[in-house]
Amino acid sequence: MSRSTAVAAVGEVLTVTRIPAGRLWGAGVDVIDHDRFALAIRRTGPGLLRRVFDDSERSGTDWSRDGDELARLGRLFGIKESVVKIAGGLPTGAGYRSIVVGEAGDDGVRPIELRGALARWAVGEQVKLVGGVLPAGRMLPSGPSGPHLDLCWAAATCGESGTEQAW
Template sequence: MSRSTAVAAVDEVLTVARVPAGQLWGAGVDVIDHDRFALAFRRTGPALLRRVFDDSERSGTDWSRDGDELTRLGRLFGIKESVIKIAGGLPAGAGYRSIVVGKPGDDGVRTIELRDALARWASREQVKLVGGVLPAGQVLPTGTPHLDLCWAAATCAETGAGERW
């Protein structure tokens, strides 16, 4: 994903190339610190990843290395945290595995599938979610390669469904 297709800085305002269809209902952001995520993995091992990530999100995970795979999973974790912020927290009966982050499209935007109580929340509010990652080098000061900005956005149809106000 190149800077020109994913992110553009205009007068110090960050814009994302693709805005999800519909009216913006809510947004969440999270900064993932890959060093801290790797430390949590080293302390708990694969059990942490099984508790947080769906089988499809972990597919192909090589448990023997900390590098690129942990960075990928850390980014998914940041997107999940962003979703939880949009929802106002995890409702009873939901957990991190209730949020399944899909693979990125050509523009880096990922679909988000919700399950359990979060799926009922999204249905009630009539919202759909997408998310993504803005790599540290594109949005944060230099010298912070271990940080990434993760985001999620909830949209609703232009029909007035899901209006919050």
């Protein structure tokens, strides 16, 4: 597998080739159903977007029309859900805006910044987080009439810092 590919499907096994250095502390996955996510956004309007996404994550969002933009936000939401699973839930005072998912690098891996109570949790546990998306169409059957799903993931590592390692 090429090192430029962060996530690849090998049979039914998900392989992550780059995460922050250290021991794997925890991992979380979430399957995002884009149709249900888009319906929720259309029902609630921009209020839900403001409660869930940081300004940098939703910049330029035309949630009312742009299906590609809603899919991008759905993937970010799935990564955030994966982080919540790693943390064992949202601590008091934390919300989805406390999790800021960065832009994907050339390899598809996204840095994750935590704020407030979640940042204090990460410092206490000495973990760093990254995340990404594996289009479920590569692993699950889907078609024009089938569900539009993506597998989102996050990984937390502890120990060494500063360098990254391949698995």
